Amino acid sequence: xxxxxxxxxxxxxxxxxxxxxxxxxxxxxxxxxxxxxxxxxxxxxxxxxxxxxxxxxxxxxxxxxxxxxxxxxxxxxxxxxxxxxxxxxxx
Amino acid sequence: xxxxxxxxxxxxxxxxxxxxxxxxxxxxxxxxxxxxxxxxxxxxxxxxxxxxxxxxxxxxxxxxxxxxxxxxxxxxxxxxxxxxxxxxxxxxxxxxxxxxxxxxxxxxxxxxxxxxxxxxxxxxxxxxxxxxxxxxxxxxxxxxxxxxxxxxxxxxxxxxxxxxxxxxxxxxxxxxxxxxxxxxxxxxxxxxxxxxxxxxxxxxxxxxxxxxxxxxxxxxxxxxxxxxxxxxxxxxxxxxxxxxxxxxxxxxxxxxxxxxxxxxxxxxxxxxxxxxxxxxxxxxxxxxxxxxxxxxxxxxxxxxxxxxxxxxxxxxxxxxxxxxxxxxxxxxxxxxxxxxxxxxxxxxxxxxxxxxxxxxxxxxxxxxxxxxxxxxxxxxxxxxxxxxxxxxxxxxxxxxxxxxxxxxxxxxxxxxxxxxxxxxxxxxxxxxxxxxxxxxxxxxxxxxxxxxxxxxxxxxxxxxxxxxxxxxxxxxxxxxxxxxxxxxxxxxxxxxxxxxxxxxxxxxxxxxxxxxxxxxxxxxxxxxxxxxxxxxxxxxxxx
Numbered sequence: 001x002x003x004x005x006x007x008x009x010x011x012x013x014x015x016x017x018x019x020x021x022x023x024x025x026x027x028x029x030x031x032x033x034x035x036x037x038x039x040x041x042x043x044x045x046x047x048x049x050x051x052x053x054x055x056x057x058x059x060x061x062x063x064x065x066x067x068x069x070x071x072x073x074x075x076x077x078x079x080x081x082x083x084x085x086x087x088x089x090x091x
Numbered sequence: 092x093x094x095x096x097x098x099x100x101x102x103x104x105x106x107x108x109x110x111x112x113x114x115x116x117x118x119x120x121x122x123x124x125x126x127x128x129x130x131x132x133x134x135x136x137x138x139x140x141x142x143x144x145x146x147x148x149x150x151x152x153x154x155x156x157x158x159x160x161x162x163x164x165x166x167x168x169x170x171x172x173x174x175x176x177x178x179x180x181x182x183x184x185x186x187x188x189x190x191x192x193x194x195x196x197x198x199x200x201x202x203x204x205x206x207x208x209x210x211x212x213x214x215x216x217x218x219x220x221x222x223x224x225x226x227x228x229x230x231x232x233x234x235x236x237x238x239x240x241x242x243x244x245x246x247x248x249x250x251x252x253x254x255x256x257x258x259x260x261x262x263x264x265x266x267x268x269x270x271x272x273x274x275x276x277x278x279x280x281x282x283x284x285x286x287x288x289x290x291x292x293x294x295x296x297x298x299x300x301x302x303x304x305x306x307x308x309x310x311x312x313x314x315x316x317x318x319x320x321x322x323x324x325x326x327x328x329x330x331x332x333x334x335x336x337x338x339x340x341x342x343x344x345x346x347x348x349x350x351x352x353x354x355x356x357x358x359x360x361x362x363x364x365x366x367x368x369x370x371x372x373x374x375x376x377x378x379x380x381x382x383x384x385x386x387x388x389x390x391x392x393x394x395x396x397x398x399x400x401x402x403x404x405x406x407x408x409x410x411x412x413x414x415x416x417x418x419x420x421x422x423x424x425x426x427x428x429x430x431x432x433x434x435x436x437x438x439x440x441x442x443x444x445x446x447x448x449x450x451x452x453x454x455x456x457x458x459x460x461x462x463x464x465x466x467x468x469x470x471x472x473x474x475x476x477x478x479x480x481x482x483x484x485x486x487x488x489x490x491x492x493x494x495x496x497x498x499x500x501x502x503x504x505x506x507x508x509x510x511x512x513x514x515x516x517x518x519x520x521x522x523x524x525x526x527x528x529x530x531x532x533x534x535x536x537x538x539x540x541x542x543x544x545x546x547x548x549x550x551x552x553x554x555x556x557x558x559x560x561x562x563x564x565x566x567x568x569x570x571x572x573x574x575x576x577x578x579x580x581x582x583x584x585x586x587x588x589x590x591x592x593x594x595x596x597x598x599x600x601x602x603x604x605x606x607x608x609x610x611x612x613x614x615x616x617x618x619x620x621x622x623x624x625x626x627x628x629x630x631x632x633x634x
Binding site for chain 1: 159162163166167169170171172173195197198201202204205206207208209212
């Protein structure tokens with residue numbers, strides 16, 4: 001099952017705008033993707049409430065996982081997004 | 092037409108249809124039996140309704156920050172896991188409102204546990220919960236209504252959270268059933284320049300949409316007025332605003348005795364119109380809603396922004412006025428039985444001295460970098476020894492003009508001694524009333540004790556002013572009473588050297604002073620001091 005572990009790159013962590021951008025991108029993927037921190041329970045990446053509740057800050061390691069057709073591409077797209085500083089992206 | 096009576100809290104007339112601020116819905120008792128499919132349908136309908144309402148508000152939001160917060164709330168409302176988890180709870184035997192509350196409580200706990208920014212967003216989750224529950228119960232959306240036309244806002248009382256982002260272009264006036272003249276509602280109304288009446292019994296019985304006019308000076312509220320009357324009231328208000336906008340120049344009596352008219356502000360954004368300077372720069376704004384204190388750099392930047400806007404003019408910075416009554420998480424103050432009598436203002440430095448020293452350091456750096464004349468004062472001083480110690484701290488940080496606020500009767504009674512080692516006094520009449528009359532500012536039922544025209548309060552102000560005259564040091568007033576054009580005459584007559592108020596209140600006070608000589612002000616002050624009741628003191632001015 002395609003899996004990627006990345007470090008959150010956004011200055012404000014995975015909250016506010018970065019979380020909104022991430023959740024919106026996750027919803028566009030053809031397969032459900034999960035996200036977790038450490039050994040905690042994975043949560044759906046397209047859930048705003050669950051993603052915020054991770055409390056991931058800048059520098060937190062998060063793991064993305066997906067299964068099925070297009071899973072690798074979905075995980076890669078979201079991992080690349082997380083690694084960037086989304087607070088610095090122009091609206 | 093029917094006439095109601097309240098207490099005038101912010102002068103001016105206004106008229107328009109009333110719309111009420113709906114309180115957050117109370118969760119009803121859980122029903123014994125539920126129809127799971129009906130409850131699940133209710134959850135989905137609530138999500139649709141709330142998401143649509145929040146989206147409409149986001150589209151109309153005046154600034155991008157507010158819009159982003161609202162859009163994030165929309166994403167939370169539409170979250171599929173919310174519906175899934177609510178379904179599970181409903182299958183377990185609960186109804187839609189309880190299911191939503193329980194599901195969001197889990198996320199609320201996670202937000203709080205994460206701390207920092209997320210913990211500060213708990214209020215967004217609570218707001219979302221209240222909206223969803225209200226939608227399930229068929230109740231109006233909680234918060235400030237948005238009827239899409241200018242209106243009078245009516246409410247039991249207003250809390251700061253209710254009124255963040257209140258638009259004065261849409262809210263023509265405020266009428267509350269409770270609250271007093273020093274309540275948050277009154278302060279907000281004067282800051283925004285919105286006419287307001289508080290403690291108006293019966294206003295909540297008036298149906299939404301009814302045309303109502305209010306007089307924020309007399310406290311008279313007329314319900315069911317004609318459209319012509321409403322138009323006339325609003326036209327008169329506009330004409331008055333335009334006339335006052337043309338008044339300018341420093342504050343002085345008819346014979347040229349100067350009384351500085353200064354502004355009360357919380358940030359550079361509050362500076363509107365022409366001001367001689369700032370008599371009260373409240374620094375709490377920087378500290379609110381955060382789990383860590385602001386850094387030295389953050390503070391320097393915020394102070395510089397204000398100082399830069401006032402080159403060559405006086406800015407009196409008040410050090411952090413917080414405590415158990417205005418709790419800040421990082422101070423970790425234990426709950427107190429009487430927070431207003433506990434660790435607040437300068438007293439916080441007894442436990443956490445670094446908060447004050449960091450702030451004084453930042454003020455000094457910002458003052459050195461800009462051209463404003465920076466004075467510093469501290470709240471909740473009770474003794475001359477506290478005042479002296481504060482002056483020493485300020486000097487150590489290179490701040491030469493240190494003063495204290497007079498809010499505690501003990502300090503007012505010994506104003507001469509308190510003044511010995513400091514450069515000036517600034518009387519906070521709201522707190523001085525509260526402590527002199529042993530009457531909580533938030534207790535609307537005691538509003539008449541909190542009337543600044545109470546002779547005992549005027550007596551304490553008089554002794555502070557006399558101490559200032561004797562020492563040759565300035566004594567100002569920065570409480571709400573300074574914004575009353577009649578009371579300003581009493582204060583000038585007592586020897587008060589500056590009046591600090593919401594910038595919008597300055598023109599009316601300027602007009603009032605300019606129409607009286609210093610000698611007339613002294614006669615008025617003498618009569619007010621000799622009066623037995625607030626009513627008699629007021630009458631003495633009008634005579």
